[in-house]
Amino acid sequence: MDPTANKSRIEFQNNVLNYDNQLFYLFESFSGLKIDHLVGYDAIVLEANDPDFTRIILKKFRSHSNSEFYLKPIFLINYKSINDPIVDQLHDGTLVSFDQIPEKINDIQELFVRSTHIDNSPSASFEVLVMKKILNYMYTRELRSLKPYPDLHSAIGFTFPLLSINFETFEEGKVLEVLDWAQKENLIWPDFHDRVYLCNSCGAGHLSYREICPSCNSANMKSEDLVHHFPCGYIGPISDFKNKVDSVLGCPKCNKALRHIGVDYDKPSIINHCLTCNEVFQDYIVKALCLQCKSDSDVQYLVSKNINIYRLTKKGRNAATSGIITSEYGGTDDVFGAVDYKTFNTMMHYEQERIKSNKALSTNIAVLHLENVFDLLRKLGKSKEKAFITELVSLIRENITPADFINISNPSLISICINDATLEEGLMMMQKVADKMEEMVFNNFNKFQLILHHKVAELNKDIVFEKQVAELTKALTEQND
Ligand SMILES: [Zn+2]
Ligand SMILES: [Zn+2]
Numbered sequence: 001m002d003p004t005a006n007k008s009r010i011e012f013q014n015n016v017l018n019y020d021n022q023l024f025y026l027f028e029s030f031s032g033l034k035i036d037h038l039v040g041y042d043a044i045v046l047e048a049n050d051p052d053f054t055r056i057i058l059k060k061f062r063s064h065s066n067s068e069f070y071l072k073p074i075f076l077i078n079y080k081s082i083n084d085p086i087v088d089q090l091h092d093g094t095l096v097s098f099d100q101i102p103e104k105i106n107d108i109q110e111l112f113v114r115s116t117h118i119d120n121s122p123s124a125s126f127e128v129l130v131m132k133k134i135l136n137y138m139y140t141r142e143l144r145s146l147k148p149y150p151d152l153h154s155a156i157g158f159t160f161p162l163l164s165i166n167f168e169t170f171e172e173g174k175v176l177e178v179l180d181w182a183q184k185e186n187l188i189w190p191d192f193h194d195r196v197y198l199c200n201s202c203g204a205g206h207l208s209y210r211e212i213c214p215s216c217n218s219a220n221m222k223s224e225d226l227v228h229h230f231p232c233g234y235i236g237p238i239s240d241f242k243n244k245v246d247s248v249l250g251c252p253k254c255n256k257a258l259r260h261i262g263v264d265y266d267k268p269s270i271i272n273h274c275l276t277c278n279e280v281f282q283d284y285i286v287k288a289l290c291l292q293c294k295s296d297s298d299v300q301y302l303v304s305k306n307i308n309i310y311r312l313t314k315k316g317r318n319a320a321t322s323g324i325i326t327s328e329y330g331g332t333d334d335v336f337g338a339v340d341y342k343t344f345n346t347m348m349h350y351e352q353e354r355i356k357s358n359k360a361l362s363t364n365i366a367v368l369h370l371e372n373v374f375d376l377l378r379k380l381g382k383s384k385e386k387a388f389i390t391e392l393v394s395l396i397r398e399n400i401t402p403a404d405f406i407n408i409s410n411p412s413l414i415s416i417c418i419n420d421a422t423l424e425e426g427l428m429m430m431q432k433v434a435d436k437m438e439e440m441v442f443n444n445f446n447k448f449q450l451i452l453h454h455k456v457a458e459l460n461k462d463i464v465f466e467k468q469v470a471e472l473t474k475a476l477t478e479q480n481d
């Protein structure tokens with residue numbers, strides 16, 4: 001620990017401090033790398049004298065999927081900037097000693113109040129999920145723009161700290177895809193900053209450029225001036241005009257000494273000589289070797305991408321508190337065995353009327369929340385998304401009766417109406433469906449562990465059905481915290 005910290009009037013007891021009703025946790029390098037037990041603290045003071053450790057811990061908090069972690073106020077103590085944008089951009093202030101903690105109380109309360117404004121409705125796609133996180137963070141910190149920073153750790157050479165931490169290093173290209181998406185959705189608008197050139201097979205930006213021989217692809221070549229001797233018209237590389245004795249240039253054709261450039265001779269261009277295949281040529285090719293995937297391509301085939309500073313639009317600024325409304329998710333509309341939201345609603349109304357007229361009837365509504373399905377869909381890619389959803393629906397169908405109906409409002413939320421069953425039967429059916437889904441995903445998708453929660457409730461005859469589903473969904477998505 002820093003010696004000045006020991007002299008503080010304010011001190012932590014076993015890494016915990018309660019000051020002005022705010023609970024602080026002092027995170028030190030020997031605190032380990034786990035953060036899950038810190039959910040209850042109002043703020044974290046992170047001992048930042050080890051840059052790698054600081055980076056790891058900040059990244060853990062800010063990339064967490066739960067807002068209790070990614071929005072947590074974090075202050076650095078004993079921090080000397082080493083120009084790491086990930087660290088520099090993701091903390092909430094620095095402390096020289098614990099005695100400065102009282103100065104931060106207002107900030108912490110302010111951050112807390114702003115975090116209570118945030119809309120928590122479940123996200124309809126991976127892009128919404130990631131972008132909503134970023135917009136929530138920006139809202140609480142009152143940030144208006146997403147800036148790129150040059151970063152050696154980034155595969156594309158630039159990092160957008162808040163966004164990039166949600167991706168693996170080799171996935172940096174996807175950061176740009178999400179930004180493109182957010183721009184299309186009118187959440188952000190771009191201001192040109194710089195341009196990068198990326199490998200056309202893997203998207204990485206760590207490239208080694210070389211001038212190479214057009215006939216054998218070797219970079220082992222020598223460039224020389226080409227000399228044109230006016231009196232006799234001889235043109236050749238300058239080495240033809242040199243001698244071993246002095247620096248006077250002599251023409252190999254007419255043996256005259258060259259005098260003044262521009263008067264009796266000229267250097268019209270450069271000539272290249274390949275030392276591997278001996279070829280002599282004027283124009284070399286520039287190739288870029290990708291240090292990541294080793295593909296070597298002509299620079300003209302590299303993918304050029306603009307790196308922009310992105311500013312929030314009005315829609316973007318409001319998104320944290322009102323949710324991201326996108327062009328509706330169309331991917332599940334025509335999945336065989338499921339009905340769209342409108343049809344589902346209509347059918348549920350009829351069902352409600354049907355059970356109202358007969359006291360002996362009982363119907364259940366079930367909601368399944370596939371918490372981390374977007375992590376899987378991101379790996380599968382958009383093209384396989386629909387096939388995956390269709391597979392899920394047919395798996396559900398195998399475990400319910402033909403009269404029951406299914407709606408998928410987005411890949412992470414599935415609603416099912418289980419007709420003519422007791423709550424107990426409904427619960428059993430859904431447990432079975434959940435188990436089978438987890439098993440299917442685990443076996444078919446590289447042991448991916450689907451995190452799945454479900455809730456079943458008896459369809460109430462008197463409460464509007466949309467409200468019941470909304471309450472079930474809310475209970476489900478909030479229980480994950
Ligand atoms: Zn590559
Ligand atoms: Zn060559």
Ligand SMILES: [Zn+2]
Nearest residue numbers: 229232251254
């Ligand atoms: Zn000559």
